[in-house]
Amino acid sequence: MKKLFQRVAAAAGVLLRDLVGVAGAGAITYGAWLAWPPAGFIVGGSLTLAGVWLQARRSALQDAG
DSSP, X not given: OHHHHHHHHHHHHHHHHHHHHHHHHHHHHHXXXXXXXXXXXXXXXXXXXXXXXHHHHHHHHHHHO
C-alpha cells in the first residue's frame, strides 16, 4: 500500500509540473496575442515545437541509455 501512495505522489508531482508549464506557455502566448494577435499564434506554435523537440530528445536519450 505504501508503494501505491508513493507512485500516486510521484504522478501528482509530474502532473502538477506539467500543468504549471502549460499554464505558463498559455500566459506567454496570450500576452503576445494581446500585443499583436498574429504574434500569439507564432509564439504558441514556437512553444509547441520547442516542447515537442525537447520531449523527442529526452525520449531518444532514454532509449539510448
